[in-house]
Amino acid sequence: MSLSDAPGPRWRPAPLLPRDEEREVSLHFVVAVLCFLACLMAVGGVSADRAARGWARDLRGEATIQVRPRLGETGDEAAARAAEAVAGVRGVTEAAALEKQKAEALLEPWLGKAVLQDLPIPHLVTVRLDRAHPATATDLKKALDRAGVDADVDDHARWLKDVERSAGVVRWAVAILFSLTAAAAAAVIAFATRAGMAARRDVVEVLHLTGAKDAFIANLFQLRFARLAAVSGVFGAGAAAAVTALIELVGGGQGFTPALPLTWMDLLTVSPCPLVAATVAALSARLTTLRLLRGTL
Amino acid sequence: MSRQPTPRAAAAYGAEEAFDPTTGPVVRFQNVGMRYGRAPEVLKDVGFTLPVGSFHFLTGPSGAGKSSLLKLIYLANRASRGTVQLFGHDVERVARADLPYLRRRIGVVFQEYRLLDHLPAFDNVALPLRIAGRKPQTYRDDIAELLTWVGLGHKMQAMPATLSGGEKQRLAIARAVVTQPELLLADEPTGNIDPEMSLKILRLFVELNRMGTTVLIATHDQDLVGRAGMPVLHLNEGRLSRKATRRAPEPAAPDYGPELGPEYEPEPDEPELGYDLGDEEGEA
Numbered sequence: 001m002s003l004s005d006a007p008g009p010r011w012r013p014a015p016l017l018p019r020d021e022e023r024e025v026s027l028h029f030v031v032a033v034l035c036f037l038a039c040l041m042a043v044g045g046v047s048a049d050r051a052a053r054g055w056a057r058d059l060r061g062e063a064t065i066q067v068r069p070r071l072g073e074t075g076d077e078a079a080a081r082a083a084e085a086v087a088g089v090r091g092v093t094e095a096a097a098l099e100k101q102k103a104e105a106l107l108e109p110w111l112g113k114a115v116l117q118d119l120p121i122p123h124l125v126t127v128r129l130d131r132a133h134p135a136t137a138t139d140l141k142k143a144l145d146r147a148g149v150d151a152d153v154d155d156h157a158r159w160l161k162d163v164e165r166s167a168g169v170v171r172w173a174v175a176i177l178f179s180l181t182a183a184a185a186a187a188v189i190a191f192a193t194r195a196g197m198a199a200r201r202d203v204v205e206v207l208h209l210t211g212a213k214d215a216f217i218a219n220l221f222q223l224r225f226a227r228l229a230a231v232s233g234v235f236g237a238g239a240a241a242a243v244t245a246l247i248e249l250v251g252g253g254q255g256f257t258p259a260l261p262l263t264w265m266d267l268l269t270v271s272p273c274p275l276v277a278a279t280v281a282a283l284s285a286r287l288t289t290l291r292l293l294r295g296t297l
Numbered sequence: 298m299s300r301q302p303t304p305r306a307a308a309a310y311g312a313e314e315a316f317d318p319t320t321g322p323v324v325r326f327q328n329v330g331m332r333y334g335r336a337p338e339v340l341k342d343v344g345f346t347l348p349v350g351s352f353h354f355l356t357g358p359s360g361a362g363k364s365s366l367l368k369l370i371y372l373a374n375r376a377s378r379g380t381v382q383l384f385g386h387d388v389e390r391v392a393r394a395d396l397p398y399l400r401r402r403i404g405v406v407f408q409e410y411r412l413l414d415h416l417p418a419f420d421n422v423a424l425p426l427r428i429a430g431r432k433p434q435t436y437r438d439d440i441a442e443l444l445t446w447v448g449l450g451h452k453m454q455a456m457p458a459t460l461s462g463g464e465k466q467r468l469a470i471a472r473a474v475v476t477q478p479e480l481l482l483a484d485e486p487t488g489n490i491d492p493e494m495s496l497k498i499l500r501l502f503v504e505l506n507r508m509g510t511t512v513l514i515a516t517h518d519q520d521l522v523g524r525a526g527m528p529v530l531h532l533n534e535g536r537l538s539r540k541a542t543r544r545a546p547e548p549a550a551p552d553y554g555p556e557l558g559p560e561y562e563p564e565p566d567e568p569e570l571g572y573d574l575g576d577e578e579g580e581a
């Protein structure tokens with residue numbers, strides 16, 4: 001009895017689905033590109049969100065008071081009185097009158113010296129608020145009324161609302177683009193599964209006729225495309241991380257621009273990409289396989 | 298060497314309790330008609346029964362519907378009318394999710410072998426066991442033994458493409474019988490191999506039948522049918538006619554005359570294997 005050709009005790013059966021290198025190369029490319037785009041979108045979204053939070057925090061931490069001087073009182077005097085009045089209010093860390101020269105200096109580059117002389121420059125008080133428990137506009141207004149200062153308080157609420165609305169739009173846009181990318185990846189995988197089943201009809205039929213359940217066959221395709229997508233995800237995420245790092249380096253320690261601040265931690269944003277890609281691919285391949293098999297006896 | 302006839306599993310691996318292999322005949326066709334799409338029927342009013350442990354040939358000219366009839370049994374196609382019963386179950390009434398369990402009780406030697414080209418011989422034979430969820434350690438030795446039994450002991454790691462027609466055929470047979478199926482179907486198993494190899498393969502089927510497997514072989518090889526001396530179901534243009542083509546009739550064997558009714562029913566007792574099939578060289 002010659003069993004010389006028999007496999008040894010460590011024998012494991014070979015994969016049931018033959019590999020399809022040619023098809024895989026282009027599929028790898030498409031999925032990797034989608035992953036790259038999704039990752040860039042995620043990084044951009046995170047960074048935009050951070051920017052919005054930063055602006056909101058700055059706005060929330062400040063208020064501006066515009067003072068109208070009484071008769072016989074200079075603007076600077078009125079502003080000084082206003083600053084004094086609000087300095088004692090709870091929730092105010094600092095209040096300072098913006099001197100006329102300073103205000104003019106701020107405006108000069110835009111308006112020019114000639115125009116400035118004819119302009120009624122508003123008399124302003126900048127108030128720095130306690131970040132944790134900021135004083136409200138009403139608090140400030142009351143204090144000013146008590147001190148007999150005629151003034152308008154702007155707690156930047158309108159700007160805050162604008163910033164928050166923009167941040168919301170960006171968040172939604174990123175979520176929608178992200179979903180679209182995932183849907184595109186799922187569609188590509190579904191298409192590839194269909195093609196793979198057609199190309200490997202011989203295998204699928206033999207498995208089916210030998211008593212394989214649909215789930216058994218679906219598992220083969222699911223595993224194959226999950227693996228493929230995971231590898232593509234690594235490449236796509238890696239490329240996105242490289243681009244992020246490049247921007248970070250070019251932008252220096254201060255971040256790329258104040259509008260889109262990146263940090264090194266943003267590189268972590270791309271790390272779930274391979275897992276997400278594999279999950280999307282597995283689901284798509286499984287559903288496609290099961291749907292196609294359901295049409296058979 | 299000899300392959301130990303291990304006691305037949307009560308049911309195919311993973312089969313549900315509802316399928317009792319002892320009830321009813323293995324296969325029963327009643328007024329079965331079949332068509333592909335809108336084409337005319339390729340099987341018409343087919344009725345027959347395969348008792349447990351029987352051995353039949355299915356003959357008929359090319360295009361008579363032999364392969365189609367087998368497809369109905371191995372559940373690749375549905376009858377367009379009539380009833381097909383497998384192991385006592387009307388296949389139309391079996392839930393789709395349970396059909397795999399019925400398929401696992403049937404071994405099929407396909408006409409075109411249908412081996413998986415990317416897998417070595419050994420893995421091809423392992424396929425039905427993997428599908429049934431068996432662990433590799435539990436069947437590795439059985440497969441080596443089975444491959445040796447069909448004369449492929451030295452080709453276990455060979456890829457199907459490198460095998461000769463006869464070797465492929467025997468590999469396909471090994472895959473079909475590895476689960477010790479209750480029913481073995483073979484579609485033109487001696488189609489393109491020489492007479493000597495045909496005889497060897499026939500001997501293999503007879504041996505399996507001896508171990509209790511019900512066998513149905515579709516062939517147009519009259520020589521083979523004559524040698525085996527087994528009952529014949531003859532198909533012509535989709536209709537079953539009764540014919541007893543046997544060159545060496547056995548005294549104990551039933552006589553299937555042309556006067557048999559539309560429901561062909563051979564004697565349930567197994568025919569004696571008294572005919573000469575040459576030296577059993579596989580036996581030691």
Ligand SMILES: Nc1ncnc2c1ncn2[C@@H]1O[C@H](COP(=O)(O)OP(=O)(O)O)[C@@H](O)[C@H]1O
Pocket residue numbers: 333336339357358359360361362363364365366
């Ligand atoms: N998949 C198919 N689709 C359509 N017609 C088919 C198909 N398979 C077989 N037929 C037709 O059914 C008839 C019987 O074929 P088949 O069962 O293969 O006969 P046999 O095996 O006896 O040669 C033939 O006319 C054949 O053309």
Ligand SMILES: [Mg+2]
Pocket residue numbers: 363364365408484
């Ligand atoms: Mg045929």
